[in-house]
Amino acid sequence: MISNSSEAxxxxxxxxxxxxxxxxxxxxxxxxxxxxxxxxxxxxxVLIVIWVIVSEMELIRPLFLPPPGQMKQAFENLxxxxxxAILTTTxxxxxxxxxxxxxxxxxxxxxxxxxxxxxxxxxVFDFLRPVPVFxxxxxxxLWFGIGRAPQVALIAMGTSVILGxxxxxxxxxxxxxxxxxxxxxxxxxxxxxxxxxLPYIIPHLIGxxxxxxxxxxxxxxxxxxxxxxxxxxxxxxxxQTYLRTSGIILLVIVYSILAFITDMVIAFIEAHITRxxxxxxxxxxxxxIIGLA
Amino acid sequence: xxxxxxxxxxxxIRLEHxxxxxxxxxxxxxxxxxxxxxxxxSIVGPSGCGKTTxxxxxxxxxxxxxxxxxxxxxxxxxxxxxRTMVFQSDxxxxxxxxxxxxxxxxxxxxxxxxxxxxxxxxxxxxxxxxADRKKFPRQLSGGMRxxxxxxxxxxxxxxxxxxxxxxxxxxxxxxERLQEDFLDIWTSTPMTVVFVTHDLEEALFLxxxxxxxxxxxxxxxxxxxxxxxxxxxxxxxxxxEFQEIRRDLVEVMYAMHGGLEAR
Numbered sequence: 001m002i003s004n005s006s007e008a009x010x011x012x013x014x015x016x017x018x019x020x021x022x023x024x025x026x027x028x029x030x031x032x033x034x035x036x037x038x039x040x041x042x043x044x045x046v047l048i049v050i051w052v053i054v055s056e057m058e059l060i061r062p063l064f065l066p067p068p069g070q071m072k073q074a075f076e077n078l079x080x081x082x083x084x085a086i087l088t089t090t091x092x093x094x095x096x097x098x099x100x101x102x103x104x105x106x107x108x109x110x111x112x113x114x115x116x117x118x119x120x121x122x123x124v125f126d127f128l129r130p131v132p133v134f135x136x137x138x139x140x141x142l143w144f145g146i147g148r149a150p151q152v153a154l155i156a157m158g159t160s161v162i163l164g165x166x167x168x169x170x171x172x173x174x175x176x177x178x179x180x181x182x183x184x185x186x187x188x189x190x191x192x193x194x195x196x197x198l199p200y201i202i203p204h205l206i207g208x209x210x211x212x213x214x215x216x217x218x219x220x221x222x223x224x225x226x227x228x229x230x231x232x233x234x235x236x237x238x239x240q241t242y243l244r245t246s247g248i249i250l251l252v253i254v255y256s257i258l259a260f261i262t263d264m265v266i267a268f269i270e271a272h273i274t275r276x277x278x279x280x281x282x283x284x285x286x287x288x289i290i291g292l293a
Numbered sequence: 294x295x296x297x298x299x300x301x302x303x304x305x306i307r308l309e310h311x312x313x314x315x316x317x318x319x320x321x322x323x324x325x326x327x328x329x330x331x332x333x334x335s336i337v338g339p340s341g342c343g344k345t346t347x348x349x350x351x352x353x354x355x356x357x358x359x360x361x362x363x364x365x366x367x368x369x370x371x372x373x374x375x376r377t378m379v380f381q382s383d384x385x386x387x388x389x390x391x392x393x394x395x396x397x398x399x400x401x402x403x404x405x406x407x408x409x410x411x412x413x414x415x416x417x418x419x420x421x422x423x424a425d426r427k428k429f430p431r432q433l434s435g436g437m438r439x440x441x442x443x444x445x446x447x448x449x450x451x452x453x454x455x456x457x458x459x460x461x462x463x464x465x466x467x468x469e470r471l472q473e474d475f476l477d478i479w480t481s482t483p484m485t486v487v488f489v490t491h492d493l494e495e496a497l498f499l500x501x502x503x504x505x506x507x508x509x510x511x512x513x514x515x516x517x518x519x520x521x522x523x524x525x526x527x528x529x530x531x532x533x534e535f536q537e538i539r540r541d542l543v544e545v546m547y548a549m550h551g552g553l554e555a556r
Binding site: 177178180186187195199276277 | 352353354372373374376377378380382383384387388389397398401402429430431446449455
């Protein structure tokens with residue numbers, strides 16, 4: 001009955017190149033990709049070259065900046081300890097992160113749903129939010145003892161605050177137009193919460209989850225500095241005691257790799273659940289920098 | 294398209310001495326109007342005259358400060374699926390596909406699956422988006438998104454369709470095309486349409502009756518019948534009759550602002 005050919009023109013996918021051009025386009029795409037990578041790798045490579053020059057010529061004392069050659073030795077020294085340490089640290093960080101994310105999101109959702117709960121808990125929440133989590137370390141040790149419990153609690157606390165605040169804030173920003181539209185279409189409060197508010201905040205939540213995932217590795221280091229007997233953070237302290245700077249650098253690199261992998265995994269999941277958004281970052285922040293995205 | 298025969302039916306909506314706002318500072322003051330069953334009424338007026346407020350009150354999203362709204366023989370004090378609304382801004386849910394958007398109200402009112410599917414198919418056909426049913430709104434043009442919005446509001450087979458400057462954000466060509474298409478759609482259904490716009494020409498082209506509102510406070514300034522026969526095509530806008538009615542109404546609107554010479 002109604003044709004809309006004039007409108008169909010500006011829809012994506014309406015333009016399909018002839019087959020002969022496809023291979024050409026693919027080649028051009030590959031070239032563009034190479035160019036992209038070479039541009040993005042320039043600065044890291046320059047930094048490594050500077051590191052080599054500065055340390056090999058001993059412009060800086062090896063105690064402060066060991067030459068890259070020493071990294072191999074550091075690896076051999078730590079080789080036997082690494083698997084166990086990585087396992088311990090990863091388990092602890094991810095446990096704390098998972099608990100914190102779940103608790104924080106739930107808190108945000110509940111507080112957004114019910115005004116009474118929001119007013120009831122709001123003051124405590126606002127008061128606790130700006131407290132630096134690291135300041136709580138001694139208290140946590142006092143309450144939970146030495147060991148994994150206070151460390152997991154610390155990570156959970158730090159991440160739950162990030163998620164709680166973001167959830168609440170995201171819900172406050174839901175455009176009223178969607179809620180009014182749903183109301184006129186006969187949706188009740190619960191349906192609106194499920195079909196409008198939740199889908200709207202998910203992209204914002206995933207952003208916060210990525211931030212808190214990165215933060216949880218940082219919180220883990222801090223947690224392990226406080227009287228831990230195993231894990232990567234503990235190994236860093238050990239290296240410090242023996243003045244093995246190369247060991248410290250190596251462990252920092254291990255931490256970055258772990259954080260990077262976590263970020264990639266979350267970004268991968270994000271791309272799948274937020275297909276509807278305009279914003280598309282498939283690879284993650286770091287991945288987009290090294291050109292994998 | 295069959296020849297449209299729309300005899301004025303029973304009053305569908307009665308607005309009786311509506312007030313909205315605070316005392317001495319009413320946005321809407323003593324607004325009374327009867328809208329007949331199956332009628333297409335436009336409400337025009339300068340921005341800020343309370344047109345949208347009026348529509349929100351009929352929708353049940355706002356409560357009048359004083360006065361009464363009758364829909365058939367009831368007071369609609371909360372939103373209901375018998376009065377759906379098409380908004381000015383983009384209100385299509387971006388996280389749902391075209392067909393999920395259209396299905397939204399049907400699910401909310403718990404219609405059986407078979408009926409939902411049939412209604413969605415019928416509406417996709419009606420607004421000409423059958424090929425785009427699996428797409429997300431971001432993949433559509435503004436005009437196509439508006440079609441989704443209209444289809445979504447019509448899926449519940451509302452008795453009254455409330456439209457709040459639905460085409461205001463579109464470019465002229467898309468807008469005129471949607472106007473014509475929407476008239477066809479209206480002709481094929483028993484809907485009463487209350488259409489709010491600040492575009493006089495749009496109001497004249499679409500409706501059977503135009504209500505001109507004044508600003509500060511919002512009142513009925515003038516009600517004009519548009520004797521042009523439905524179905525109307527866009528060429529009617531160039532007819533002498535159309536232009537004459539337009540000229541009269543422009544004068545009414547200018548007079549509200551203190552006469553032509555004041556501008």
